[in-house]
Amino acid sequence: MKQDYPRQGLRIRCEQGVHPEVRRACLEFGKWLRKEFEFPIRVVVYLKKDYQIKSQADKELVSGTFFGPFDKNQEPYIRIATGDYLELLEENGQDNALAAILGTIAHELGHYYQWVDDDYLELDDEGAENERDYMLDLYAQTREHP
Template sequence: MIKLNLKPSTNKFVAKSISEFVRWLKKNYDFPSAVHVNVTGANYIRNGVTGEKATATCYLPCSKYEVAEINISTGDFFEFVKAEGKDSAIYTIVHSICHEIQHYYQWIDDSTLNEEEADHGADEMTYEYIDFRGFLYE
């Protein structure tokens, strides 16, 4: 089960786009253990372990009976829009979510967390979503 939690600080356009993406995820992927995707409009979030600033983090508990958490910040959305356009800005956020979902699947499979594999899987998942959704805003 995947559950989306949108903070009130999240831009409405971004929230709608992420909601559409999560609906697509629910239809196309299995989530055998609960995972919550928490989205904020803040410019960054703090890594729960190191305290460093980040745009995306993932908390994977010891037990698969507990809820995994993906945290995403979207406060830099308009900087991305200015530099790359709306589609690229949305897909950057989607890719961040996909990257953390890849870590979720590594955890589900009892695999070692691997950044390269997560990036590769996130690329594939993002392109799969692009094929479904297309480029709509340019």
């Protein structure tokens, strides 16, 4: 049963202070995602310059969060911390550092799809990790570097 929601699609919003290379890679990933996947309810990904962000549920410090409102007429959103990019860059190199951040986006999108499919009572990390791996594998086939 398909319901028409007010808006569809994926948007990426970048806070001032996010590293330009992270911004570029995330916007490029977003473009690709829009071609490959449907987003029946508009979801905005907010790229934050913070090292970590607090999850809303248990106030833990995490690298990404998904918020799916109970009312599907309200739009969900994702927040991604990118402040550890330079540290990841130094430890793992550019490709792996960017892949880690894109992986966080893909993981949270896994939760988005669980929410869209009304599996929001069980936003399980295993399902989100599978979605993450699937998206990153597909994306890696389209380019040499993130």
